[in-house]
Amino acid sequence: MSVESSNERMASPAPAAASDAALIAAWQAGDEGAATELVRRHTRALARFLAGAGAPEADLDDVVQDTFVRAFRGLERFRGQCRFRTWLLAIGANALRDLGRRAGRRAMVPLDGDVAAAGGDPHEETVAREAETRLAAGLRTLSPLQREVFLLRAQQGLDYGDIAVALDTTEGAARVHYHHAVKRLKEWLA
Amino acid sequence: MNDRRPDPGPEPDDAALRSVAARLGDRAADRVNAEAVARAVVERLRTAAVMPLARRVRRPGPAWLRLAAALVVLAGAGVVARRVIPGSDPAPRLVGDALTDLGAQQLTELLGSLDQTLTGPEAPASDGLDDLDAEQLERVLQALEG
Numbered sequence: 001m002s003v004e005s006s007n008e009r010m011a012s013p014a015p016a017a018a019s020d021a022a023l024i025a026a027w028q029a030g031d032e033g034a035a036t037e038l039v040r041r042h043t044r045a046l047a048r049f050l051a052g053a054g055a056p057e058a059d060l061d062d063v064v065q066d067t068f069v070r071a072f073r074g075l076e077r078f079r080g081q082c083r084f085r086t087w088l089l090a091i092g093a094n095a096l097r098d099l100g101r102r103a104g105r106r107a108m109v110p111l112d113g114d115v116a117a118a119g120g121d122p123h124e125e126t127v128a129r130e131a132e133t134r135l136a137a138g139l140r141t142l143s144p145l146q147r148e149v150f151l152l153r154a155q156q157g158l159d160y161g162d163i164a165v166a167l168d169t170t171e172g173a174a175r176v177h178y179h180h181a182v183k184r185l186k187e188w189l190a
Numbered sequence: 191m192n193d194r195r196p197d198p199g200p201e202p203d204d205a206a207l208r209s210v211a212a213r214l215g216d217r218a219a220d221r222v223n224a225e226a227v228a229r230a231v232v233e234r235l236r237t238a239a240v241m242p243l244a245r246r247v248r249r250p251g252p253a254w255l256r257l258a259a260a261l262v263v264l265a266g267a268g269v270v271a272r273r274v275i276p277g278s279d280p281a282p283r284l285v286g287d288a289l290t291d292l293g294a295q296q297l298t299e300l301l302g303s304l305d306q307t308l309t310g311p312e313a314p315a316s317d318g319l320d321d322l323d324a325e326q327l328e329r330v331l332q333a334l335e336g
Binding site: 032035036037039040043044047048049050051052055057060061064065068069072073131132135136150151154155178179183185186189 | 207208211213221222225227229230235
């Protein structure tokens with residue numbers, strides 16, 4: 001494919017090393033390739049978060065797509081108040097709630113199922129999966145906000161400040177939600 | 191925002207929970223193809239016309255809309271010219287009347303030339319006149335006047 005025809009198809013290949021802010025600015029200036037790179041960059045983290053929050057695996061792809069489309073639609077509202085990924089995960093949480101409402105149920109994914117991954121110790125793998133399944137079940141007992149705070153902190157490694165901005169709450173409230181979530185999950189897993 | 195909740199104290203002992211949570215969703219995420227998602231998202235953004243302002247401005251609108259806009263501007267220019275130009279025909283024919291005299295071939299050529307005029311480098315491409323500011327409208331008028 002010639003350079004010219006390639007450029008016709010995609011405005012310009014966004015460099016993988018560009019910051020999120022640079023990619024957002026490039027997208028806003030009309031560079032479709034920047035949107036592609038943003039999606040590539042954050043899909044896995046978003047999918048992990050949504051799966052952990054209970055997105056059914058059959059719907060996971062759709063919820064991930066919906067989240068990105070919503071994010072790009074609302075990108076003018078993103079002012080860098082938190083990291084782009086944090087903001088994206090918060091949109092994902094809303095998309096997942098909407099999915100649950102549409103489905104008339106609390107969307108939850110069973111995280112049990114597959115056999116051990118190749119290369120790992122089968123026993124350790126089984127134990128690990130069992131722990132994940134129990135944690136997923138425990139997460140279902142939490143309120144949506146507690147669950148989201150827990151996942152943003154424990155799974156995504158965000159600090160309370162970022163979590164507070166993303167979920168439109170305060171840092172102190174996020175901290176309290178996290179403590180409650182940990183306490184309840186420990187009780188559940190005991 | 192005023193936070194009145196009590197301080198829950200030091201960080202809870204959550205190391206074990208964190209180690210499990212860190213793996214949560216990994217297998218499900220493995221099945222999501224980021225490249226395919228990126229292609230689908232960009233396609234949906236195109237289909238839903240969700241695109242940045244810069245791209246929206248460059249994007250030409252439907253031909254019928256541009257032609258309709260051109261005819262409206264043309265008619266308006268005719269009316270203005272009739273009022274402004276001294277010594278002009280006291281009873282000039284309206285553009286619409288003039289168009290009715292043209293044959294199908296001539297009309298096609300006229301519409302084609304208008305289309306070219308609007309998509310040319312001098313004229314701002316737009317979805318319609320609503321999107322144009324005063325300066326852009328003036329440029330359209332000038333382009334139409336030759």
